[in-house]
Amino acid sequence: MAFPTTPIELLAELQIGGTWTDVTADLYARGPLTIERGRPDEATRVDPAKAGFQLDNRGNKYSPRNPRSVNYGLLGRNTPVRFSVPLGYSYLDVPAVAGSQIATPDHASLDITGDIDVRVEMIPSTWIGTYDAPYWECIGKYQSTGNQRSWLMMGGNGGYVQFRWSADGTGTTVNWSTQPVPAARRLAIRATLDANNGAGGSTVVFYTATSLAGPWTQLGDPIVTAGIASIFNSTASLEIGDITGTNFGVQARRIIRAEVRSGIGGTVVAAPDMRALTPGTTSWADTAGRTWTVGGAASISNRAYRLHAEVSAWPSRWDVSGQDVYVPVEAAGILRRLGQGQKALSSSLRRRIPTFGPVAYWPCEEGSEATQAYSPLPGCAPLAVHGWEFAADAGCAGSDPLPKIDAAASMYGVVPPYTSAVNSWLVALLYSQDAPPASMSQWLTFTTTGTARTIVVGTDAAGISVLGYDVAGSTVINEYFSNSDTFGAGRWFRFDFSAQPSGGNVNFHMGWVDIDGAGSQWNWSMAGTVGTVTRIDTHFGALLSGMRLGHIGVYPHADLGVWGTSDNGYRGEVAGARIRRLCAEEGVPLTHASGDTPMGPQQAAPLLTLLSEAADADGGILHEDREALALRYRGRADFYNQPVALTLDYNTAGHVAPPLEPTDDDQRTRNDRTVTRRSGSSARAVDETGPLSTQAPPAGVGTYDDEVTLNLASDSQVEDIAAWRLHLGTWDEARYPTVHVDLAAAPSLIPAVLAMDIGDRIQIINPPTWLPPGPIDLIVEGYTETIGHPNHWDIILSCSPAGPWTVAVVDDLVTGRADTDGSTLASGITSTATSLSVATVGAPLWSTSGADLPVDIEVAGEVMRVTAISGASSPQTFTVTRSINTVVKAQSSGTDVRFDQAPIISY
Structure with a gap:
């Protein structure tokens, strides 16, 4: 996928007569494909996704009302359309259709009865399950018919992982991870069974990693079961995807690779790796000698979908000669169609x-x-x-x-x-x-x-x-x-x-x-x-x-x-569960919905109003999935402490195309916030002391107030939500409304850009010296993408600051520390000094324990790394490394000393 010498392999498909049909050859180069998703400039609502492109209609193929067209009666309003590019690797595409999987026959090497190690790297449409399919299979040697159950690994309701095994082919021992998987689209999960833990029992341990290569992070606590385990030696095939003969949910997912090992970290006995397979492959042998066959609606694909939408209109256009006949198509995501209906849903009981x-x-x-x-x-x-x-x-x-x-x-x-x-x-x-x-x-x-x-x-x-x-x-x-x-x-x-x-x-x-x-x-x-x-x-x-x-x-x-x-109108139902239930009841496709805010009663209102009500209460983003004609809700908690999905280097061509224009305005400033529970109580949170406080300038910025009514379960919620909204509204940082990436000039970014989605975190490193030091940390709120022939590919990201979403985690060495309530330099220092005298008044002293170090502090914009602290009374002596953020300068006595990363309490 090198640029600019190799053209972009854009694939455009229309669902003609119910079949996805390649129409790429009819795309006009003069009308490049433009895709818009998400919300621009930190808007409060997500607009429906939309696409604009032109189709050659000289052959009358795209005239739905013309009986001369070969597609007469097969095209119409809201015909589905989708666009994709090569991903750079292949994967097993498992749609939400029963029986979609790959399988390899039973083999002596697969007849593991003791210790076992199972690993799968995949991208499910949602890790937390859906309303109709809260549990779904990943991999297993597990056939219910004839009681040929050995073992099975599953994804579970809320993002938990399950591993079960049978000692006799009939009954099963079921273990769940004690924690859900982290919020990530692509992830590797792993389960190990120590059949004899040496203490008269067996132990299951769950892990996650960014890929099958590791490193692995333990997921929750080990699960210990009394009695030594013995896995039944069944005749079942080893299957990945929707396991034959089971009655769990079906869910769309992409399987990238998997491993089964005999023993924990032991011999690999099955290792299907789809990454290098040719799209359309139906059978192959893995490196362990197992032969795999694709079954049902599953397939090997390498497509990365940039949009699924519906064509809302087919306007015919032509030039004065009548020789240039074309259709300037506009397509939109399903939010457009859902927003057209204003009929209130019946009461929850009536439904x-x-x-x-x-x-x-x-x-x-x-x-x-x-x-x-x-x-x-x-x-x-x-x-x-x-x-x-x-x-x-x-x-x-x-x-x-x-x-x-x-x-x-x-x-x-x-x-x-x-x-x-x-x-x-x-x-x-x-x-x-x-x-x-x-x-x-x-x-x-x-x-x-x-x-x-x-x-x-x-x-x-x-x-x-x-x-x-x-x-x-x-x-x-x-x-x-x-x-x-x-x-x-x-x-x-x-x-x-x-x-x-x-x-x-x-x-x-x-x-x-x-x-x-x-x-x-x-x-x-x-x-x-x-x-x-x-x-x-x-x-x-x-x-x-x-x-x-x-x-x-x-x-x-x-x-x-x-x-x-x-x-009781489902009072107490959390936001994600409400969105999942409503979409299931109304037949609206939904690929993911997290969100843990307890909701108030569901009242009669249009569907989109109820969905938005849940998103507003929780504070996440309701948008359209690009991988399917479906909705997707990313809950507030998904934004906390995210890993960086895309790193852009300001000094590398194409990474940050001009203009990069920070905006230091008051668009998002709100320093006096009131939250009212519908039919309930209120709470008010006001910033009276910070740089964006209600004080008159220069101590603050004056009053910026607002009030919002949310459908919450109880009055106890309003105080925390008001405080959180105040935190978001008083984050003191310039905005970067747009970030322009030129993928034709920086093709190395393509894999990361294809994996990145709305709500992900990005960073711009090595910013110019006239901007504040350190990475520019942003959340992607939406984007506009332009793909043209033969090799034009631009993406303009709509962004908001990511800083407010770094929240405290108990016992974490960076975010889990309590900040000082008032520390200053007891004496001034030069730009080369590595020892500070720090006075603390009216607050506990700084910890001198080596277990709490190193820690980064900020002194007048300079970040220093503290490697040692001594002194049992104020002032204390700090040993520091200077200029962690490239800023170094002399500091005056009385200058404020704070953590570089102050702890932020989420709700």
Whole structure:
């Protein structure tokens, strides 16, 4: 991939008739491909990704409405398009399709029954798993069919790694890493099993590395299991990717290489390495002699995708002669399409309950003038009601406003005939009442075809009563459960009443749970049959006037998981999980979503609003994946203490093309920040002393205030978030809004640029002397990329300072130290002095322990490395190495002394 003599091998593909088709030959050189992704100039929102290019249309191929076109009926609005370049190495492309893998047959060398060492280097679409596929296979000799399980390594929910093995081919011992993998796209993971650790047990240790070559860093704590391990000698093939015969999730991933070793650090018995394979290879032998075959939808590829998008328009254009016919295409990422719809999603209850297969369901979320409650289920008639005031109570977080009843209220609904595969039923609803009735009052009556034909539920101040009558009207159930905590204080409860067969008996379960707390349950049995529920027919007791209720459902099973936490709007669900769940529910592709901020209740709003709400609360970036037509969310914590993904040398041609223009302005300055929890409390954080404080210049910059309302789970969060936002808004550093990289002039950067993505950290080293010393440390917020023929390739990065994201880590020798609260030079020094006298007033003295050294300090812009500290009282003597950051100068008495890297507490 040398430049400029070798043209860029750009590949442009359109999905024509559902098949990816190469259209590179029809790209006009006069209209270079331009790609824009992310957010420019530290904007608060990410714009939809977009691409502009021109297609030769003289052959009428790109005229969707022209019946003369060979692609008539095959192209249209939102036709997918993608662009890629060679990556420089090959990999195994494993799409999210079951059965996509490579495999090698069982072999004597693979029949490891003792110590084993397994390693895989890969780039999964997400390390943390997806909503639909929280666990996914990496590599294993593990065949469920015929109980031929030996061992298996998997990725797990939240970024944890799992290693499991079987002693008999059937049962398994499962071990999880105690820590998740670090936030990185490409990573090598490793698991070792010490079958006999010498203490009567076995030990699994997990590791990570930047590549299979190491060095390896232990991931969490060793996992010790009682008893010496023995791995079953199965006949299963060794597979990498989606393992045959398992029922775990499928997830897109790129496998670069792998190793299996007999013994920890022992003999390599399998070593598939895809890096040098020719794209399209279907079978090959590795260096250990194993023959690998590509299976399913997997393939060997070397493409690095720069964008997946949708063509939003096909405008035909031509010159006056009619000889130059072309289409100036604009394509956009899926954020554009998602942003077009403004329809609010239904309540979280209304969305979840129908997915659990009710045979009758009445949400009761009608408007205030409604006279009946409709059912969204086909064939289920509306619930006839009397004495109901709809839309009277909005207090249930997982619902739109629900009705309340008066003293003469009733409800009647017919349950369509159904068959239960498990011969069970469940009647469930939500209710709320300010106080329990003084005497027994009926509030739910329904009928069945079972032994208990009519069931009546009532309550009084002391508990709940259940009466059941058979077909002759005789009492077959007479139960009373003493519990005074079934009503009161306007709390919302979920109520479940289920029946299941047990021999010749019926097992009944009744439970009521505060949607934000604990609950109670009651179980009993009676001789008889379960039957099916036929109707809801309730005349409410007069003392229940003011009761609120809704989401009444009848189910042909007894699964109490129908609610999940949808009844409280998923309060407490972390931001990443909310994004994953919403995208899964709406069928929106999503490749990654981290984010650990607990959210408040999900309310009715358009999908993109809800996704942005989660991103705003967490403080990360919601954008589009370039590897797939999908969304990707990078949570706030992913930005902490990142390794540098791309290093640019200002003195090397092409690394930093002109202009490099620092901007020292107030665009991002916010020194007075208020954070309010939606429907909750607020917190305010103000910088009153720093260089960007609210003080008047020159002590500060004056007041820059703002206020934001976030959907948070609790009031306890607002103070920390306000402080963090203040930290971001008062970071005292010039901005570098754009960094221009000329890849045609610096082709050595291509591999790192292709691996870099939105949110990654970059550095510019060796900046000119008229800029502050030391590397320019930046976060990539987005970029504009231009690829032209034959060898033009520019990328302009939109950046923000990376400094605010270096946060304290406990026990870390750089970020884990507590900074001084007030130290100064006790006397001035020359530019060559290597001993400092440092006075500390009103704060603990500096540690003299060699274990805490060396440490870098900053004195008036000069960074010095402290190699020794002596003295049991102030002033202390520091032995230093000068000019760590190329600045060296005489220093005056009284000059402030601080850590070069002050500890920053994240939230």
